[in-house]
Amino acid sequence: MEGCPISRETCPKLLDLIPQERKWYHDKEKNNSDQEKKLELRLAPPGGDEEDLSAMKKKKNLETRNNIKKEAEDKPIFNLSGNHFSPSNKTTYAPPHISHKRTAPGPVVGWPPVRSFRKNLASSSSSKLGNDQINKSGEGEKQVEPKREGMFVKINMDSVPIGRKVDLNAYSTYEQLSLAVDKLFRGLLAAQRDTSGGEGEEQPIIGLLNGKGEFTLTYEDNEGDKMLVGDVPWQMFVSSVKRLRVIKSSEISSALKCKLLCSYGNMFYSHN
Amino acid sequence: MAEEEDLSEMTNDVERHLKLDPPKPSSSPPCPSHVLENVLENVLKFLTTRRDRNAVSLVSRSWHHVEAQTRFEVFIGNCYSLSPARLTRRFTRVRSLFLKGKPRFADFNLMPPDWGAQFAPWVAATARAYPWLEKVSLKRMFVSDDDLALLAVSFPGFKELVLLCCEGFGTSGVAVVANKCRQLKVLDLIESEVTDDEVDWISCFPEGETHLESLSFDCVESPINFKALEGLVVRSPCLKKLRTNRFVSLEELHTLMVRAPQLTSLGTGAFSSTHDGAQGEQEPDYASAFRACRSLVCLSGFRELTAEYLPAISPVCANLTSLNFSYANISPDVFKPIIRNCHNIRVFWALDSICDEGLQAVAETCKELRELRIFPFDPSEDSEGPVSGLGLQAISEGCKKLESILYFCQRMTNVAVTAMSENCPQLTVFRLCIMGRHRPDHVTGKPMDDGFGAIVKNCKKLTRLAVSGLLTDQAFSLIGEYGKLIRTLSVAFAGDSDMGLRYILEGCPKLEKLEIRDSPFGDVGLRSGMHRYNDMRFVWMSSCRLSRGACRDIAHTLPSVVVEAFGSDDDDDDDDEDDNADYVETLYMYRSLDGPRKDAPKFVTIL
Numbered sequence: 012m013e014g015c016p017i018s019r020e021t022c023p024k025l026l027d028l029i030p031q032e033r034k035w036y037h038d039k040e041k042n043n044s045d046q047e048k049k050l051e052l053r054l055a056p057p058g059g060d061e062e063d064l065s066a067m068k069k070k071k072n073l074e075t076r077n078n079i080k081k082e083a084e085d086k087p088i089f090n091l092s093g094n095h096f097s098p099s100n101k102t103t104y105a106p107p108h109i110s111h112k113r114t115a116p117g118p119v120v121g122w123p124p125v126r127s128f129r130k131n132l133a134s135s136s137s138s139k140l141g142n143d144q145i146n147k148s149g150e151g152e153k154q155v156e157p158k159r160e161g162m163f164v165k166i167n168m169d170s171v172p173i174g175r176k177v178d179l180n181a182y183s184t185y186e187q188l189s190l191a192v193d194k195l196f197r198g199l200l201a202a203q204r205d206t207s208g209g210e211g212e213e214q215p216i217i218g219l220l221n222g223k224g225e226f227t228l229t230y231e232d233n234e235g236d237k238m239l240v241g242d243v244p245w246q247m248f249v250s251s252v253k254r255l256r257v258i259k260s261s262e263i264s265s266a267l268k269c270k271l272l273c274s275y276g277n278m279f280y281s282h283n
Numbered sequence: 284m285a286e287e288e289d290l291s292e293m294t295n296d297v298e299r300h301l302k303l304d305p306p307k308p309s310s311s312p313p314c315p316s317h318v319l320e321n322v323l324e325n326v327l328k329f330l331t332t333r334r335d336r337n338a339v340s341l342v343s344r345s346w347h348h349v350e351a352q353t354r355f356e357v358f359i360g361n362c363y364s365l366s367p368a369r370l371t372r373r374f375t376r377v378r379s380l381f382l383k384g385k386p387r388f389a390d391f392n393l394m395p396p397d398w399g400a401q402f403a404p405w406v407a408a409t410a411r412a413y414p415w416l417e418k419v420s421l422k423r424m425f426v427s428d429d430d431l432a433l434l435a436v437s438f439p440g441f442k443e444l445v446l447l448c449c450e451g452f453g454t455s456g457v458a459v460v461a462n463k464c465r466q467l468k469v470l471d472l473i474e475s476e477v478t479d480d481e482v483d484w485i486s487c488f489p490e491g492e493t494h495l496e497s498l499s500f501d502c503v504e505s506p507i508n509f510k511a512l513e514g515l516v517v518r519s520p521c522l523k524k525l526r527t528n529r530f531v532s533l534e535e536l537h538t539l540m541v542r543a544p545q546l547t548s549l550g551t552g553a554f555s556s557t558h559d560g561a562q563g564e565q566e567p568d569y570a571s572a573f574r575a576c577r578s579l580v581c582l583s584g585f586r587e588l589t590a591e592y593l594p595a596i597s598p599v600c601a602n603l604t605s606l607n608f609s610y611a612n613i614s615p616d617v618f619k620p621i622i623r624n625c626h627n628i629r630v631f632w633a634l635d636s637i638c639d640e641g642l643q644a645v646a647e648t649c650k651e652l653r654e655l656r657i658f659p660f661d662p663s664e665d666s667e668g669p670v671s672g673l674g675l676q677a678i679s680e681g682c683k684k685l686e687s688i689l690y691f692c693q694r695m696t697n698v699a700v701t702a703m704s705e706n707c708p709q710l711t712v713f714r715l716c717i718m719g720r721h722r723p724d725h726v727t728g729k730p731m732d733d734g735f736g737a738i739v740k741n742c743k744k745l746t747r748l749a750v751s752g753l754l755t756d757q758a759f760s761l762i763g764e765y766g767k768l769i770r771t772l773s774v775a776f777a778g779d780s781d782m783g784l785r786y787i788l789e790g791c792p793k794l795e796k797l798e799i800r801d802s803p804f805g806d807v808g809l810r811s812g813m814h815r816y817n818d819m820r821f822v823w824m825s826s827c828r829l830s831r832g833a834c835r836d837i838a839h840t841l842p843s844v845v846v847e848a849f850g851s852d853d854d855d856d857d858d859d860e861d862d863n864a865d866y867v868e869t870l871y872m873y874r875s876l877d878g879p880r881k882d883a884p885k886f887v888t889i890l
Contacts, residue, residue: 046625121391121720121800122775125662126448128474128502132610132634132660163612167667174667176614223783 061156166192166255169226169262179249185241191218192228192257219257229261323349333358352376356392359383360398363845366406366877374828378417379443380409384424386823386871387773388798390448393825393850393869397884404882418443419468425449428456428480435463442494443469453478458487465489468521471499479505486511495519499526501550503585506530516542523578526550529586531558533569540572549576551584554592554611569595583607584633589874594678600624602611604651604880608633609658615640623648626800632656635670637693642674644683654688655682658694665693671725672699679703687712691739696723697750700734713738716750720776720801723753730754736761739769748792759783763790771796784808788815795804798823806833809870813837816844819874825850829867831890836888837872845879846872846890 037052193216199214218224220241228240232251314814340350342886356379384400441464531552588611609632618641628649676699685707731752754777763786805828838846850868879889
């Protein structure tokens with residue numbers, strides 16, 4: 012093990028960087044706090060304060076309070092690179108300041124305006140799992156027969172606009188999955204990065220599971236939590252994963268990197 | 284669908300022009316001569332459109348009376364705009380009734396359950412007044428099993444039941460209709476919530492030949508008795524439309540198709556096989572079953588699709604005019620070979636999984652396309668997505684006859700939207716949903732004002748518009764100015780200030796239905812429409828900036844407009860904020876001839 016002093020329980024889950032009741036989940040390391048702050052994801056405008064959020068929340072609390080259960084599937088999505096509130100994505104247009112406009116991302120009732128029977132498509136066709144399946148629609152949909160054919164989940168990668176799908180039934184270990192991800196995205200990533208228009212050299216995507224590579228593989232489970240891939244036994248992962256995301260390792264705070272290293276170590280020792 | 288002019292608006296006109304009092308049951312209206320009445324009756328029978336009939340009814344009292352006697356189809360766009368009693372008083376020989384209940388935003392959980400729109404009072408009134416009622420179509424109404432039972436026993440000649448986006452009933456109600464309506468031709472359950480009462484309703488159809496022409500139950504989320512269904516299909520020689528649910532397997536579908544090759548419209552169930560090759564049994568030849576259905580022009584369903592079976596539909600592709608893939612996660616590679624044969628498609632629905640690439644293929648092949656709907660496979664807000672302005676632009680360049688589009692995407696450009704406005708002059712419906720809230724043009728970073736502005740300027744036939752993305756008040760100025768024929772407008776997360784709403788209400792002369800959510804429009808904007816609300820069917824505003832005072836003012840100034848407020852949290856813990864009690868979370872107001880409804884639940888305040 013890496014001698015990480017922090018136990019698994021106190022390490023925050025990946026991407027719990029969104030403030031919950033305005034508390035950041037910090038570890039005890041103070042020396043990195045400044046750098047961490049820069050890397051932390053904010054939902055307010057740059058330099059924005061949380062007071063703004065609370066003012067709007069007063070108006071929003073009705074929706075979120077009344078309907079947070081119903082809209083459990085409208086979870087905050089992976090906001091890392093797609094968040095148009097983040098400084099890096101700030102456009103040249105600056106609208107007049109209207110506090111209402113910068114609504115807090117999070118479950119929004121009835122948005123996008125898709126009727127609930129259409130929302131079930133993603134959960135019913137991406138993971139056919141038999142009796143363990145938890146249907147998030149809240150409509151008490153009947154159990155579906157386990158699908159023996161593919162178990163496809165969507166996978167996106169930072170800085171690559173095109174998402175792909177992987178068939179998790181085709182693999183039985185994290186290593187295999189990691190190799191598949193490399194195969195899927197290596198070309199696309201190279202295409203994104205090539206600015207000169209010529210043939211760029213394709214770099215293999217490695218280190219997805221141990222925090223050592225440029226990218227790290229994460230996933231969203233059936234409860235909407237964002238997790239590092241590799242934590243749990245493979246079958247448990249397959250039964251709870253809803254979608255995958257390959258994020259830049261630099262986006263993870265050092266506390267979580269530690270968890271990565273711990274978990275990888277564990278996995279290495281217990282499953283080999 | 285034919286132009287809607289609903290009963291309340293028309294009756295409004297009548298009341299104003301003719302100053303009619305509701306006729307007393309015993310007296311008959313004044314009429315110059317019997318001869319004239321008979322002549323008129325025979326002439327008016329030729330008038331079928333609502334607008335013609337509404338115009339005719341304004342000529343004089345006798346014309347009004349005769350028209351009322353000869354109107355067989357009644358359309359009511361808002362069930363609360365008039366009472367059932369008024370309907371039965373005015374029209375005495377109704378054969379067909381179309382009722383709409385809840386407003387559209389109720390589909391997205393923006394309306395608390397048990398809000399209303401009960402069918403019960405309507406079925407009770409019509410059961411007494413129209414024994415010869417043949418057809419009932421309901422949209423977004425609450426229909427109970429008892430209502431269905433009453434319907435089934437009250438109308439001996441009942442022929443058609445269509446339930447769109449309804450709820451409140453289950454398979455037991457359906458069973459009663461199946462069993463008691465011996466003349467039934469159409470039983471269409473579409474996008475409705477049907478509870479599973481564990482009743483074998485298919486077996487409840489009576490023995491012997493049926494008159495069934497259309498049977499749709501794809502929204503029924505419970506298994507059915509397949510043997511009974513097969514038997515029903517066999518004894519329904521007139522059956523043309525059959526839409527099964529996902530509990531019907533591909534093998535079972537094959538059986539049905541072989542039994543009913545005369546079908547014109549087919550909704551498949553699960554399009555995947557449980558066939559176990561190891562058994563040694565031959566898998567059915569699906570392609571030849573499709574080939575045998577020579578009249579098939581409409582295909583839908585494809586739930587739980589296994590891509591390898593999709594090519595089985597190839598034999599019918601060239602004849603298809605309508606194709607619905609919106610429940611199937613189909614990749615471009617699987618999609619393209621199929622769509623290449625569909626030259627006659629006019630209506631196409633799909634998921635965005637076909638990508639811009641798939642849309643390109645549609646554009647190259649489907650030159651007759653009139654209606655396109657692209658739904659999101661993964662309806663979340665994301666920066667990426669499989670379809671974009673590229674797909675939209677491709678469609679506009681290939682499908683010049685396009686009239687109606689609904690397009691969900693994650694990102695869009697003004698250039699693409701403008702291109703569509705220029706390439707598709709026949710557009711009457713333009714609904715673009717950029718799923719990221721307040722998202723600007725992803726190439727230029729500017730608001731989407733220019734794109735939507737081009738749509739209202741160039742698409743001169745536009746009657747329905749839904750906007751999205753980052754929009755300033757300027758966009759609404761253009762909509763108000765150029766949207767001369769717009770009747771329905773949907774706005775979400777858009778605009779800067781009250782001016783946005785003012786532009787709409789002071790422009791858009793034909794506006795009837797306005798639905799707005801999460802936009803910074805307040806009392807000033809609301810008040811600016813005071814002169815219009817009597818002439819509109821409804822206005823919905825939720826999560827805007829309205830206060831109770833302004834809503835009350837509307838209610839007091841316009842007695843024929845019912846103003847409902849709900850959703851404000853009365854047991855808010857933040858007692859320190861007094862304005863919170865004044866804040867109106869949701870405003871739903873509509874014109875009504877019979878005043879506020881009596882069945883409003885507690886959480887609804889009628890101002």
